[in-house]
Amino acid sequence: MKLLNRMNELVRACFSGIWIESFEHTDAIAELSEMCREENWQLATWDIDCGLSHASGAASEVEAQDPLAALRTLGAMSSSETPTLLVLQNFHRFLGSAEIVQAISRAVNEGKQQRTFVVILSPKVDLPPELEKLFIVIEHALPDRNQLSEIASGIATEAGELPEGRELDAVLDAAAGLSRYEAEGAFSLSLVRDGRLTPDSIWELKIQAVKKSGLLQLHRGGQTFDSLGGLESLKAFTRRSMVRHGRGEGQPRARGVMLLSPPGCGKSEFCKCVGNEVGRPVLTLDVGSLMGSLVGQSEERTRQALAIVDAMAPCVLMIDEVEKAFSGAGSGGNDSGVSSRMFGTFLSWLNDHTSDVFVVCTANDVRRLPPEFSRAERFDGVFFVDLPGREQKDAIWTLYLDRFGLDPSDPKPADDQWTGAEIKSCCRLASLLDVSLTQAADNIVPIAVTSAESVERLRQWADGRCLSADHAGVYRTQANPKRRRSVSTKPSVN
Structure with a gap:
């Protein structure tokens, strides 16, 4: 629901204390002004720079830098016939004062009879205990696709500047998650650079916007599934589930997948490839970056990060090595329950979010x-990515030999227990050191050897519990050759 509609309801229901969470104060005030003009209501605004002014633009005689004086004039501005709204910008900065908290409490309570409304406009919700029960909190949401389309139409006014069809969808996808101010700047930059709206310039500013939050990273590489050897069943499942559903309301949406495997088997590379394969940005969430030093800050940063993810939909959200982030959620730990609360917030979002x-x-x-993390309807599938088989290894060798400019006819080392990461490392070292593949292999000890017990335990756990990433159906250990022999670095007979 738009801010204008929500505010109209609250004023008519006589909620005299309203907190609007917004980063775009100019646009929020413009919407409130439009509402007050249509309803013939009174509107006044206050900020620390300009002081008190009415919607007509006339300045008040009240001292510009006195927040208490602005609150005390609300009663004098009241009218028995029409509601009066006083919008206080960034007023959370003054709520550490007992006098101001008391003045707000009085103004909100008196507003029920006088039809006056205290509206605090702030980028964060920071209510003291004395005011928590007096205010209702609403969000001034980021622009949706329709609003972004209107902004684009208002900027790209010349013939040929505004694309149509799928090209316009790509532009709007690139702008999703930007504020109105950021979207206007991105569209204008695109016009200056390319003469029309294109996604590339918009993505540049979008990456900057995500970086500024400090909560997420945006990955935009060139990899697709063609640059990733093996994992055929996982690729087919993901591509089919994400490409088949449309944008229409009521259509089922793909939720995601969980990937289990020993290190180096291609999980992270798959995450980076899937976005380009289906035309979506890949957001990386580092749970460690959400931790804050203040009480409640970690939980708040978690909610902020998930709100950004929702606003940037359709997108792919990647959480790498999730067990390290949430492993202490069910054990009590020594963090006063912070991990458990963050985990609970993420689980609720994972189960209930309606964004694509x-x-x-x-x-x-x-x-x-925790066992509840991977239950049904949180993910579309839980896949086990085992060490690659012979066909997958041959595909990976071909991929990296070509990438590092090596001779494909050179003898390859025995790779019985190697992962894709170790094959890549061998090719990279051969190119870096200018040696043969077999000589480069002398510098590699496979994870299946250094952590043989852990790898085997993971295989045993996945047996019958996970889907196979390489072939259709459930993963079974007996369907895969045992890899318990020691690694040899002698050239293969092939």
Whole structure:
């Protein structure tokens, strides 16, 4: 629901204390002014710079830098016939004063009889205990696709500047999650650079906007599934689930997948490829970056990050090594329950979010995760990514030999227990050191050897519990050759 409609309801219901969470004060005040003009209501605004002014633009005689004086004039502005709204910008900065808290409490309570409304406009909700029960909190949401389309139409006014059809969808997808101010700047930059609206310039500013939040990272590489060897069943499942559903209301949406495997088997690379494969940005959430030093800050940052993710839909959300982030959620730990509350917030969002966000979580040790994390309807599938088989390894060798400019006819080392990461490392070292593949292999000890017991325990756990990433159906250990032999670095007979 738009801010204008929500505010209209609250004023008519006589909620005399309203807190609007917004980063775009100019646009919020413009919407409130439009509402008051249509309803013939009175509107006054106050900020620390300009002081008190009425909607007509006439300045008040009240001292510009006195927030208490502005509150005390609200009663004098009241009218028995029409509601009067006083909008206080960034007023959360003054709520550490007992006098101001008391003045707001009095103004809100008196507003029920006088039909006066205290509206605090702030980028964050920071209510003291004395005011918590007096205010209702609403959000001035970021612009949706329709609003972004209107902004684009208002900027790209010349013939040929505004694309149509799928090109316009790509532009709006790139702008999703930007504020109105940021979207206007991105569209204008695109016109200056390209002469029409294109996604590339918009993505540049969008990456900056995500970086400024400090909560997420935006990945935009060139990889697709063609640059990733193996994982055929996982690729087909993901591509089919994300491409088939449309944008229409009521259509089922893909939720995401959880990937379990030993380290180095391609989980993270898959996450980076899936976005380009289906034409979506990939957001990376580092749960460690959400931790704050103040009480309640970690939980608030978690909610902020998830709100950004929702606003940037359709997108892919990647959480790498999720067991390290949430492993202490069910054990009590020594963090006063912060991990448990963050985990609860994320679980609730994972289960209830309606935005078109495809979540990919990776884990190397599922036993450290609470069991409720991977239940049905939180993910579309839980896949086990085993060490690659012969066909997958051949595809990976071909991929990296070409990438690092190596001779494909050179003898390859025995790779019985190698992961895709170790094949890549061998090719990279051969190119870096200018040696043969077999000589480069002398510098590599596979994870299946250094952590053989952990790898085997993970396989045993996944047996019958996970889907196979390489072939259709449930993963079974007996369907895969055992890899318990020691690694040899002698050239293969092939």
